[in-house]
Amino acid sequence: VLPILLHQFVYKRQTPTTLPTFLLIGPSGAGKTTLLTLTERNTVAQTHTSTAPLTIQALLPEGFIPSSSHYRSPGDPAYERSRRFLLHDTPGHGKLRHFAASQLMKPTNVRGIIFVVDASSVAEEAGLNEAAEYLHDVLLALQKRYTGAKTSRGPKEIPVLIAANKLALFTALPPHLVKIALEKAISEVRKSKAKGLKDSGVGMRGDDDGLEEEREWLGEGGEGSFEFGQMEEVGTSVTVKGGNVLGGDGSDVKSWWEWVAEQL
Numbered sequence: 001v002l003p004i005l006l007h008q009f010v011y012k013r014q015t016p017t018t019l020p021t022f023l024l025i026g027p028s029g030a031g032k033t034t035l036l037t038l039t040e041r042n043t044v045a046q047t048h049t050s051t052a053p054l055t056i057q058a059l060l061p062e063g064f065i066p067s068s069s070h071y072r073s074p075g076d077p078a079y080e081r082s083r084r085f086l087l088h089d090t091p092g093h094g095k096l097r098h099f100a101a102s103q104l105m106k107p108t109n110v111r112g113i114i115f116v117v118d119a120s121s122v123a124e125e126a127g128l129n130e131a132a133e134y135l136h137d138v139l140l141a142l143q144k145r146y147t148g149a150k151t152s153r154g155p156k157e158i159p160v161l162i163a164a165n166k167l168a169l170f171t172a173l174p175p176h177l178v179k180i181a182l183e184k185a186i187s188e189v190r191k192s193k194a195k196g197l198k199d200s201g202v203g204m205r206g207d208d209d210g211l212e213e214e215r216e217w218l219g220e221g222g223e224g225s226f227e228f229g230q231m232e233e234v235g236t237s238v239t240v241k242g243g244n245v246l247g248g249d250g251s252d253v254k255s256w257w258e259w260v261a262e263q264l
């Protein structure tokens with residue numbers, strides 16, 4: 001394994017074309033495609049090319065400074081280079097398994113995950129549960145990637161932004177309530193998944209699969225409620241920020257770009 005890792009490391013270092021990548025995921029209808037289109041339009045013409053279906057090369061909008069370029073000035077080629085990133089849209093829930101396997105377990109330059117939710121749909125039970133189940137699986141994949149890492153230093157962190165979209169809708173929950181609602185719903189998902197495993201006889205303590213069961217449990221081992229803060233221990237910070245890709249007063253996704261800038 002080591003020679004392969006080393007080879008990948010060297011290869012990556014020598015390939016300037018691998019741009020930092022952000023994965024766009026979330027339930028359908030949340031606004032991912034709209035965000036992708038907006039980003040593409042905002043991006044200075046000709047700087048984007050389609051590298052794969054649903055991936056665009058984007059440019060951090062003017063006014064946001066990549067954290068790696070705080071001491072550089074605009075116009076400096078290194079500064080301009082650091083504004084470039086790829087935005088990779090992942091379609092629907094059904095593709096998650098494939099996606100989790102290929103992108104999360106072996107992410108190629110994934111700098112962060114933008115999980116888009118419709119802040120009004122999570123105000124209702126069905127929408128909330130759908131988002132929570134999806135997010136649970138994404139966070140669990142990140143946790144497995146971390147706990148399964150062979151190196152002592154652990155893999156590079158992949159932070160998660162929960163982009164609470166459609167905030168201008170009067171039915172939308174404000175971001176701090178989106179956070180609380182998701183944490184609560186994920187606690188339930190976690191409980192019911194653990195129960196499902198037990199009922200099926202998989203992962204009973206005492207047999208060889210006991211370890212497996214432990215790994216399936218998201219966040220801290222306790223029975224208490226799930227909080228996003230628990231993900232810090234497995235190298236994942238989770239941040240919730242609100243915005244409007246489309247809005248009455250025009251689009252406002254400033255807080256999301258600020259987050260992206262922090263990761264660049």
Ligand code: GDP
Nearest residue numbers: 027028029030031032033034165166244245246
């Ligand atoms: P996706 O399935 O996540 O790619 O979602 P889409 O980008 O296709 O958006 C789903 C619907 O939500 C579309 O009708 C969009 O016009 C709408 N939409 C996206 N962003 C916003 C927003 O910020 N506010 C409102 N009110 N509608 C939005």
